[in-house]
Amino acid sequence: xxxxxxxxxxxxxxxxxxxxRVAIVSKVLSSDIDASNTTNDVYDTYIGSDVTSGIRMHYHxxxxxxxxxxxxxxTNSGLNSGLHPALIDYVKSRLLEDAGDLQRASYxxxxxxxxxxxxxxxxxGVRNLAVPRL
Amino acid sequence: xxxxxxxxxxxxxxxxxxxxYMYRLINDGLLDISGxxxxxxxxxxxxxxxxxxxxxxxxxxxxxxxxVEILDTNDRYTVIPKLADPHKLLKxxxxxxxxxxx
Numbered sequence: 001x002x003x004x005x006x007x008x009x010x011x012x013x014x015x016x017x018x019x020x021r022v023a024i025v026s027k028v029l030s031s032d033i034d035a036s037n038t039t040n041d042v043y044d045t046y047i048g049s050d051v052t053s054g055i056r057m058h059y060h061x062x063x064x065x066x067x068x069x070x071x072x073x074x075t076n077s078g079l080n081s082g083l084h085p086a087l088i089d090y091v092k093s094r095l096l097e098d099a100g101d102l103q104r105a106s107y108x109x110x111x112x113x114x115x116x117x118x119x120x121x122x123x124x125g126v127r128n129l130a131v132p133r134l
Numbered sequence: 135x136x137x138x139x140x141x142x143x144x145x146x147x148x149x150x151x152x153x154x155y156m157y158r159l160i161n162d163g164l165l166d167i168s169g170x171x172x173x174x175x176x177x178x179x180x181x182x183x184x185x186x187x188x189x190x191x192x193x194x195x196x197x198x199x200x201x202v203e204i205l206d207t208n209d210r211y212t213v214i215p216k217l218a219d220p221h222k223l224l225k226x227x228x229x230x231x232x233x234x235x236x
Contacts, residue, residue, distance in 0.1 A: 004207060006206050007206065007207050008212075009203075009204035009205075009206050009212040009214050010212050010214050013204050013214040014214055014215050014216065014217045015199075015202040015216055015217065016216060016217040016220040017199055020190065020191050021188040021189060021190055022188070022189050022199060022202065023187050023188050023189075023220070024182065024187065024189065024202070024204075024214075025187065025217070025220075043220075045185055046182065046184060046185075046186070046187075047184055047185060049184065050181060050182065050183050051205055052181050053180070053181060053205065054181055054182025054204060054205045055180050055181070055189065055202065055204060055205075056178070056179050056203040056204075056205070056211045057177070057178050057180070057199055057201070057203075058175055058176075058199070058200055058201035058203075059175060059176060059177075059178070059191075059196045059197065059199045059200065060168075060174065060196075060197040060198050060200065061168070061174050061195045061196060062164070062165060062168045062174075062194070062195050062196075063164040063165070063167065063168050064164075064195075065157075066137045066160050066161060066164070067157060068137065069136065069137050070136055070137070070138065071136060071137045072135070072136050073135050073136065073137070073140070074135070078174045078176075079164065079167070079174070080173065080174075081135065083167060083171070084135045084140075087140065087160065087163045087164070088140055088143055088144065090159075090162075090163035090166065090167075091156070091159045091163055092147065092148070094159045094162065094163075095144065095148050116167055116170050116171050117170075119173070120173065
């Protein structure tokens, strides 16, 4: 009986990617090997039934560009409200740069870089409690 | 905060600026932040297709993929591993053969 690879996908499937594509491959089992469709390799292209929404990818994304004054940076673009001041500093630095005021531009650029580098301000993890010794 | 708020704050210091110019600067800032602080993640689904190895990514939004899941036979998504060195593992793959779609 043929093995259904989707019963335990993590045992059979794997992925890798190049710059603009992601590849999904599955382990080649002895039952898969025939002359016409596959090779005797560890992994090969998936052969089986098509599955609607069968692949789910999690990725770091670019923020959605703005195109109107009413565009909300948090809800429409995905930019966390903690990074809004950094964005304002970036815009100020660019405006000053374009105006030729490089000294003030580098001040705002520095502020922007520092804000982005320090984000997120609160990191999850172990927190110390100051418990008095009684 | 809306774009109008950002423009308002900037105009307070620098005076009135062309709207399209402001959009361009804000979008440049968003792109710069997304590259430096990769905290914004999204999820995308696509169909698993037989004989198809490569699936195109949306260049306008994807920076890098960090997790891929396959829908199992119980309709639950299961994480699959990433191949560390696919070029060594995939000698003689079927991409160029007649039996596979690119």
